Amino acid sequence: xxxxxxxxxxxxxxxxxxxxxxxxxxxxxxxxxxxxxxxxxxxxxxxxxxxxxxxxxxxxxxxxxxxxxxxxxxxxxxxxxxxxxxxxxxxxxxxxxxxxxxxxxxxxxxxxxxxxxxxxxxxxxxxxxxxxxxxxxxxxxxxxxxxxxxxxxxxxxxxxxxxxxxxxxxxxxxxxxxxxxxxxxxxxxxxxxxxxxxxxxxxxxxxxxxxxxxxxxxxxxxxxxxxxxxxxxxxxxxxxxxxxxxxxxxxxxxxxxxxxxxxxxxxxxxxxxxxxxxxxxxxxxxxxxxxxxxxxxxxxxxxxxxxxxxxxxxxxxxxxxxxxxxxxxxxxxxxxxxxxxxxxxxxxxxxxxxxxxxxxxxxxxxxxxxxxxxxxxxxxxxxxxx
Numbered sequence: 011x012x013x014x015x016x017x018x019x020x021x022x023x024x025x026x027x028x029x030x031x032x033x034x035x036x037x038x039x040x041x042x043x044x045x046x047x048x049x050x051x052x053x054x055x056x057x058x059x060x061x062x063x064x065x066x067x068x069x070x071x072x073x074x075x076x077x078x079x080x081x082x083x084x085x086x087x088x089x090x091x092x093x094x095x096x097x098x099x100x101x102x103x104x105x106x107x108x109x110x111x112x113x114x115x116x117x118x119x120x121x122x123x124x125x126x127x128x129x130x131x132x133x134x135x136x137x138x139x140x141x142x143x144x145x146x147x148x149x150x151x152x153x154x155x156x157x158x159x160x161x162x163x164x165x166x167x168x169x170x171x172x173x174x175x176x177x178x179x180x181x182x183x184x185x186x187x188x189x190x191x192x193x194x195x196x197x198x199x200x201x202x203x204x205x206x207x208x209x210x211x212x213x214x215x216x217x218x219x220x221x222x223x224x225x226x227x228x229x230x231x232x233x234x235x236x237x238x239x240x241x242x243x244x245x246x247x248x249x250x251x252x253x254x255x256x257x258x259x260x261x262x263x264x265x266x267x268x269x270x271x272x273x274x275x276x277x278x279x280x281x282x283x284x285x286x287x288x289x290x291x292x293x294x295x296x297x298x299x300x301x302x303x304x305x306x307x308x309x310x311x312x313x314x315x316x317x318x319x320x321x322x323x324x325x326x327x328x329x330x331x332x333x334x335x336x337x338x339x340x341x342x343x344x345x346x347x348x349x350x351x352x353x354x355x356x357x358x359x360x361x362x363x364x365x366x367x368x369x370x371x372x373x374x375x376x377x378x379x380x381x382x383x384x385x386x387x388x389x390x391x392x393x394x395x396x
Contacts, residue, residue, distance in 0.1 A: 050078030076139030195266035268292035
């Protein structure tokens with residue numbers, strides 16, 4: 011089978027190759043063989059493919075990347091609970107083996123305390139940019155057939171769902187009736203966050219560097235949110251000025267850029283009792299000066315909260331499926347517009363990530379077959395044996 015490998019990661023001089031390897035064979039009754047239909051690409055994939063990020067499995071030098079998967083069960087072990095034709099996505103993280111890590115021992119590897127977890131396609135395990143992969147059934151989540159076109163978005167949406175779940179838990183500390191949300195960034199995660207907050211009934215504002223006439227801005231406006239370009243002539247010069255100009259407090263802020271100065275500025279514009287959730291990180295060695303006393307006073311005297319969030323659990327994947335269905339009902343076609351580039355495995359060898367306006371998806375099956383599957387799904391209930 012075909013697979014994309016990042017070669018020689020441990021040597022510090024990685025290269026990308028399309029290789030032929032054996033289709034994995036099932037050896038345990040709880041295992042499942044999945045034929046991959048499509049894999050989404052994100053910033054982590056860019057870092058792995060271009061910036062020497064990522065860790066191969068123990069004893070290997072190469073890594074198959076890709077973690078936003080959609081596939082169909084080709085073969086199911088007797089004890090797996092799946093059957094051939096089931097549409098599935100895969101949870102990315104695997105628990106560490108340290109018995110003292112109570113979160114990993116209780117199904118929450120996304121809160122691993124040791125940092126010794128494994129992530130498929132990222133750290134210590136091969137990912138899904140192959141024609142097939144083998145997985146334990148407990149790490150697979152069934153996807154309804156009406157999400158065939160958007161099933162590869164379940165994983166990134168699960169990140170947003172985890173944040174919302176954690177915000178709700180944190181805010182049990184007070185009586186909280188959020189009305190406004192500010193999204194920083196208009197990449198795929200920021201756009202999904204904006205649409206999620208609209209589905210939840212919040213007034214949503216998006217602040218981003220993308221031009222006011224960009225596709226990102228169009229998608230923000232199409233979901234009923236307000237878009238403003240950061241740094242544009244005639245606009246507010248800073249996030250603080252922009253927030254002040256809105257004339258209303260921001261109950262929830264989702265920072266999706268990874269630009270750390272923006273995260274600190276967001277703390278200052280957060281409403282009393284509000285929550286700032288940090289979802290993005292950018293590898294850098296940046297330093298800045300902040301008015302630390304004023305920021306500290308604001309956080310303490312106004313009961314503000316800052317949380318960081320990464321990865322997601324099964325519950326978040328399941329909620330993500332439900333939320334994507336809600337999005338499609340609220341704004342049919344919006345999710346399809348989010349995916350701006352579709353390609354084949356071979357295209358990754360020469361991919362320039364700067365050419366991707368928003369979201370790229372790799373069709374691992376031939377484009378013709380993918381289009382046929384989508385067409386049949388729209389027309390009738392379809393069993394996905396490919």
